[in-house]
Amino acid sequence: xxxxxxxAHVGKVVQQIPEDLETLEExxxxxxxxxxxxxxxxxxxxLREGGDDVASGELGQHTQNLLEAIDDTKRQVKKLRFxxxxxxxxxxxxxxxxxxxxxxKVANSQPELIRFMNALATQVQANKPELMAAGAQEAxxxxxxxxAERLAEADAIQESSKGGRxxxxxxxxxxxxxxxxxxxKLSRAAQIVFExxxxxxxxxxxxxxxxxxxxxxxxxxxETH
Numbered sequence: 371x372x373x374x375x376x377x378a379h380v381g382k383v384v385q386q387i388p389e390d391l392e393t394l395e396e397x398x399x400x401x402x403x404x405x406x407x408x409x410x411x412x413x414x415x416x417l418r419e420g421g422d423d424v425a426s427g428e429l430g431q432h433t434q435n436l437l438e439a440i441d442d443t444k445r446q447v448k449k450l451r452f453x454x455x456x457x458x459x460x461x462x463x464x465x466x467x468x469x470x471x472x473x474x475k476v477a478n479s480q481p482e483l484i485r486f487m488n489a490l491a492t493q494v495q496a497n498k499p500e501l502m503a504a505g506a507q508e509a510x511x512x513x514x515x516x517x518a519e520r521l522a523e524a525d526a527i528q529e530s531s532k533g534g535r536x537x538x539x540x541x542x543x544x545x546x547x548x549x550x551x552x553x554x555k556l557s558r559a560a561q562i563v564f565e566x567x568x569x570x571x572x573x574x575x576x577x578x579x580x581x582x583x584x585x586x587x588x589x590x591x592x593e594t595h
Contacts, residue, residue: 372436372440372478372479372480372483373416373480373546374433374436374437374440374480375437375440375478375577376546376549376550376553376576377413377416377417377433377549378433378437378577379553379576379577380409380413380416380549380553381413382573383409383553383556383573383574384406384409384410384413386573387406387409387556388406390570391403391406393563394556394559394560394563397559397562397563398559398562398563400555400559401555401556401559405552405556408548408552409549409552409556412545412546412548412549412552413545413549415541415542415544415545416542416545416546416549432524432527435524435527436480436521436524436525436527438524439517439520439521439523439524439525440477440480440483440521442517442520442521443477443483443487443517443518443521444477446513446514446517447470447473447490449510450468450470450490450494450506450510450511450514451470453501453504453505453506453510454468454470454501456504456505456506457497457500457501457503457504457506458500464497467493468490468493468494468497469486469489469490469493470490472486473486478577478578480525481525483521484518484521484522484525487514487517487518487521487522488518488522490514490518491514491515491517491518494511494514494515495511495514495515498511550576553574553576554576556574557574557575557576559574560573560574560575561575
């Protein structure tokens with residue numbers, strides 16, 4: 371999972387969990403004040419070593435920029451999916467060459483998403499005449515490269531803001547790993563505690579990009595060949 375996405379999720383959790391703690395602890399005793407303290411400490415450590423705003427306990431501008439860049443890729447892929455399907459409705463193999471069915475698998479990993487977007491931008495340019503003939507605007511197609519570059523730049527800036535000290539990097543890795551493990555435990559606990567309150571259970575669930583229905587169909591088709 372992307373560090374930025376995880377931190378954004380935890381930022382919301384640490385604000386809400388004090389209100390839900392009594393309910394959670396009543397059914398799942400290990401989700402207690404000590405658990406929340408450790409969660410908050412790991413969150414602040416990850417923020418501090420990532421160049422975020424520890425004083426306010428919020429994500430810094432670098433991480434916010436990265437989150438926005440990730441969101442831009444999701445919107446772009448959604449738009450491109452329509453025009454690719456439109457342009458190559460009678461050529462499934464050509465449509466598959468864009469690898470859009472893989473997007474949901476890479477969307478939660480910054481390095482993989484960057485590689486995916488760079489490859490997608492290249493593929494869009496290579497098939498630009500056909501896409502424009504189907505009705506796609508040139509500006510939309512060209513913006514794929516811009517969005518890919520912006521994502522890579524935002525990731526590089528966010529990474530560089532973590533600082534060069536080995537100890538700092540290690541501290542952040544340990545904190546992020548701990549955060550992830552605690553969030554998994556909390557998510558599972560919330561599924562039990564908020565069984566009759568789906569919204570409450572969903573709030574604590576780790577964010578994951580879900581595959582489009584066509585992605586599932588495409589994966590199934592590829593597995594049979």
